[in-house]
Amino acid sequence: MNEILSVGLILMAALTAGHLAKLARVPEVTGYLLVGVVIGPAAFDLISHENVTTLGFLSEVALGLILFNIGAIFEASNFARVGPGVVRITVWEATLAFVLVGLALLLTGMDWPLALLLAVVAMETAPATTLMVVNEYDAKGPLTDRLLALVALNNMYVLVTFGLVSAVLTLVQPSDGGWLLNGYRAAHGLAWTTLGSIALGALLGVMTDLWAARAKESGEAMILSVGIVLIAVGASRWLGLSPLIATLALGATVANASAHGDHLLRALGRADPPLYAAFFVLAGAELVPSSVLALGVVGVCYTVARASGKILGARIGLRREEVSPAVRSQLGLCLISSSSLAVGLTIQIRSAFPAYAATVTGIVLAAVVIFEIVGPLLTRRALLITGEAQTRPSPLSEAVEADVLP
Amino acid sequence: MTQVRHSPSRASADKLLGTAARKLRLALVAAALLIVGAVLAPATAPRALSIPNERPAPLLEAEILRREPPSDFSAVPEVAARVGAFGVAVPRGLPSAVPIARDHAAPPGPALTPAGFGVVVSGDGDVLTHAGALAGRFTVHLHTAGHISTQAQVLAFESTTGLVLLRLSPGVPAAAAPTTDNAPPAGALAVAVARWLNGELATPVVVSGVNKGVFSVRPVGAALPPGTPLYTTTGALFAIAGEGDQAYPARAAVERLTARALANQGHEPALGVSVQPLDGLLAQAFGERGVLVASLVAGGPASAAGVEPGDVIRRINEDAIDSPESLLRHVAALQRGAQIGLLVFRGGKERGFTATVGTAFEVAARMRQRRDAPLSPPRADALFPAPQLEAAQVSVDALVLGVNGRAVASRAEVARELRRGTGPLVLYLEHEGERFFTPLPRLP
Numbered sequence: 001m002n003e004i005l006s007v008g009l010i011l012m013a014a015l016t017a018g019h020l021a022k023l024a025r026v027p028e029v030t031g032y033l034l035v036g037v038v039i040g041p042a043a044f045d046l047i048s049h050e051n052v053t054t055l056g057f058l059s060e061v062a063l064g065l066i067l068f069n070i071g072a073i074f075e076a077s078n079f080a081r082v083g084p085g086v087v088r089i090t091v092w093e094a095t096l097a098f099v100l101v102g103l104a105l106l107l108t109g110m111d112w113p114l115a116l117l118l119a120v121v122a123m124e125t126a127p128a129t130t131l132m133v134v135n136e137y138d139a140k141g142p143l144t145d146r147l148l149a150l151v152a153l154n155n156m157y158v159l160v161t162f163g164l165v166s167a168v169l170t171l172v173q174p175s176d177g178g179w180l181l182n183g184y185r186a187a188h189g190l191a192w193t194t195l196g197s198i199a200l201g202a203l204l205g206v207m208t209d210l211w212a213a214r215a216k217e218s219g220e221a222m223i224l225s226v227g228i229v230l231i232a233v234g235a236s237r238w239l240g241l242s243p244l245i246a247t248l249a250l251g252a253t254v255a256n257a258s259a260h261g262d263h264l265l266r267a268l269g270r271a272d273p274p275l276y277a278a279f280f281v282l283a284g285a286e287l288v289p290s291s292v293l294a295l296g297v298v299g300v301c302y303t304v305a306r307a308s309g310k311i312l313g314a315r316i317g318l319r320r321e322e323v324s325p326a327v328r329s330q331l332g333l334c335l336i337s338s339s340s341l342a343v344g345l346t347i348q349i350r351s352a353f354p355a356y357a358a359t360v361t362g363i364v365l366a367a368v369v370i371f372e373i374v375g376p377l378l379t380r381r382a383l384l385i386t387g388e389a390q391t392r393p394s395p396l397s398e399a400v401e402a403d404v405l406p
Numbered sequence: 407m408t409q410v411r412h413s414p415s416r417a418s419a420d421k422l423l424g425t426a427a428r429k430l431r432l433a434l435v436a437a438a439l440l441i442v443g444a445v446l447a448p449a450t451a452p453r454a455l456s457i458p459n460e461r462p463a464p465l466l467e468a469e470i471l472r473r474e475p476p477s478d479f480s481a482v483p484e485v486a487a488r489v490g491a492f493g494v495a496v497p498r499g500l501p502s503a504v505p506i507a508r509d510h511a512a513p514p515g516p517a518l519t520p521a522g523f524g525v526v527v528s529g530d531g532d533v534l535t536h537a538g539a540l541a542g543r544f545t546v547h548l549h550t551a552g553h554i555s556t557q558a559q560v561l562a563f564e565s566t567t568g569l570v571l572l573r574l575s576p577g578v579p580a581a582a583a584p585t586t587d588n589a590p591p592a593g594a595l596a597v598a599v600a601r602w603l604n605g606e607l608a609t610p611v612v613v614s615g616v617n618k619g620v621f622s623v624r625p626v627g628a629a630l631p632p633g634t635p636l637y638t639t640t641g642a643l644f645a646i647a648g649e650g651d652q653a654y655p656a657r658a659a660v661e662r663l664t665a666r667a668l669a670n671q672g673h674e675p676a677l678g679v680s681v682q683p684l685d686g687l688l689a690q691a692f693g694e695r696g697v698l699v700a701s702l703v704a705g706g707p708a709s710a711a712g713v714e715p716g717d718v719i720r721r722i723n724e725d726a727i728d729s730p731e732s733l734l735r736h737v738a739a740l741q742r743g744a745q746i747g748l749l750v751f752r753g754g755k756e757r758g759f760t761a762t763v764g765t766a767f768e769v770a771a772r773m774r775q776r777r778d779a780p781l782s783p784p785r786a787d788a789l790f791p792a793p794q795l796e797a798a799q800v801s802v803d804a805l806v807l808g809v810n811g812r813a814v815a816s817r818a819e820v821a822r823e824l825r826r827g828t829g830p831l832v833l834y835l836e837h838e839g840e841r842f843f844t845p846l847p848r849l850p
Contacts, residue, residue: 199435199440203433203440258421362501
């Protein structure tokens, strides 16, 4: 199938899946992902591996737009309100997931470098799915406020930790470069990915702001925001930076620079639904459900340890916060979803540590199938239980209420 | 539906970066950071993958791949056009790649190069490989994705292609490779993807031709170890490398081998003997009944029983054998490990031998060993005049292993043999790896 036809099919499938998802009382994201699995290579193969690969850039662009949106969470006054608490929660949930997964894998007899790499991947929470569910239910409230800031911080924390872990592993691995050169290479890599990406995002953000003052019409604003996100993603790839951090920083800078920023972000909100739908259908098409069957003991340990770490960590992090018991119990469950960054890290591990590539790929891809499907369902449930979901999916709102209220 | 609700818009001046001076400062700091970072970037490690253009280096020692096409890779014109797709095959192929250990006792360690490769082709843990990677072993050590060192046994073997289906020990998780029937056309680019403990291996391969369903492949670089899986540039397994430059369609092979294994015929019974019909002048020399043993696999069931080249097999158990086809039919009906009686006509007398039926896989393994033994018999044109050979359609460069059952080394010995009788000479020849008897009419 040619690419244009496949994009058309993806969008139509997404539309259908969105409606079916409402009927089935699941988030639209879940519908998109499942329809992706159905029309993808795993089942009917209407969208082939080749299509998925060629359309990979769509996913990258969509993820860039999503993170640009999420970056706006870092608007100073907004962040000052939830910031300190969210930092604490992020540190707890991600670190605990890291520690528990690492320990569990070591107990299964896995090599420590491999356990370390998998533990880092386990820290991640999917920003895209989380944002989609929050938006679908138009959620507002303490849980939602924290959740979006959490995933943004979480992703930055994961990237920094990944940088540190790869630096350690590069240093202990025998190589031809010598200790000093390797050490320098690792340190530079870490600083470049984090600080460099933030710098790129900030620079582009300031430039966007200059333009935004002139882009009065919403059409212009839309072109500007999409264009600048594309440049951020493309330039990061070109410079070897992290598109993820760069687009987050771009969003943060734009939101902090002037009132034009809000205008831009609002304009973007109208442009992206088809792209996001395509993003999730493609993400579904890339899932390999059968890999779950090959998960094995190690995979089960990984899955259970990750989920426990996230749930427990969020609870501990929330200890000093004044929130309702519902938020306290539900926040951790909202952090279960895992997707694009985990897959992205796996790809990086493949090239940096080929010896561990196969194991990491096997386990992470299988776990992503589970977390990607379960995650949005848990987030939706949490939003309904805490009462933060503003738009109940009609006409089933009563049934939904009956579903979540005791 | 896809927007974060932002805090209500406030006057620009209240924002963190609300003033022009702050924005300028941020932009300057960011630009400075980027410039400093780029300047301080360490020289990248030398690219491991290189395309040798003179002498192919041994693949496993010299060539390591990275998914990103390195700069020098694009220097190969035929690769350059489609190099972007190179990366797809690698992540798709790696989870199913298995290295096969050289040593039976040890799993393939980082320092050891594997004997060959295989690829997981079913969720049950079936691995497709080539007999060349097994070196005659029925049980091998291999290393699946998931860092599991495990054993695998030969489930089915196909003597015509040498392809083998291995079955992993039960319970070992294995991810099957995506396969396709759509092989790249001749001249197209494919990717060989394999993995062993200390690295991944991918090398571009050009499909140089397809003949009767067998691919000729030319790796851009060194030769492929047997059993190396070949992927299309879209990441689907389409062939598996044999020995030399041959590769066989993978999906069809898996279907054939699986069907054999399911029908409990994974191991064809075999005697390790190749025969030819007794017709024309050969019938004069050997009699009309039975089939003539042209060659034997040393150490194979027939050879171990005492059968020799030049013998005529007349019966298996109680059944008369009158053609090579009937021999094949009878052998196919035998059970592995069964004792059978062979009635053989040799030197004017019938003799009985008892052979233990083996399998095609064992026989192929022994044949592989035999190949290594060097032979230096004379060429046909060193013993006979070219016109005589031409008349008998014997190639002048065929090696003469025997004349009338005797080894000969010179024309004088041939002349002695000629004086012995008046019938045709029966030459025992080796040509293009095949051994056979052929009658040579006497010159008038």
